[in-house]
Amino acid sequence: MTATEYDNDNIFAKILREELPCHKVYEDDATLAFMDIMPRADGHTLVIPKNPSRNMLDAGQDDVNAVMATVQKIAKAQMTAFEADGITIQQFNEPAGGQVVFHLHMHVIPRKDGITMRPHTGNMAENDILATHAQALINALEKNG
Template sequence: MSYDPANIFAKILRGEIPAHKVFEDDTALVMMDIFPQSRGHCLVIPKAASRNLLDADPAALSAIMPLVQRVAKAARAATGADGVRVVQFNEAAAGQTVFHLHFHIIPVYEGVALGAHAGGQADNAELAGLAGEISAQL
């Protein structure tokens, strides 16, 4: 299977679709997940085109992983979460729904179950506020 440049994350990266941006540089965009599994759930999306981890350029992966770590720390600090889950899916059988490499940063709270992947859409005002809080921790 090949990379499809019409996927929703590619459109967001090109500015064709709005997003609640947390951070952006030459290598990646960090944004809030509009279907969060928990409060503060965000996505780290490399700008390099790849379908997922299986076809990604190793140089792109080495450039993105320090940002994944920084965002995980910032999301935990901003939300007061007890832990952070970092998730990455590869192909539909593994749960991937958007075929552009991305990493989920999911704050986890003791005693609070995670919502379903792509369950319900969050409130835009809440997402904008969280984006600002996490960005401030970066």
């Protein structure tokens, strides 16, 4: 496989096919948003396009636009749901850029003043905590309309 080929068996492709579970917080025709299972802060959410793309370098413009619109919705809801002081948005491209899962995804992370992000250690959060955070975000999204 060359660096530019899309892997249909990546974890996010499996989530989109519902072969793997996730704590979904938002979905529309073009995007899916769900809780990161290794959150760097409470409420850490991932936003992905439904169409296959390895990363920002090969994604279609319509998919990029749809992802960014969903990122904005999630970020606004996180400000309320997690009483955030700010939002960190991260996106990585190719191994040299820090990408590990090769399906375009945006990290949307609520932040509080004076609290550093947890390290990305590979430690998974407890399922009930993720479910609680997902519900808080869903409630905020419904409130925001």
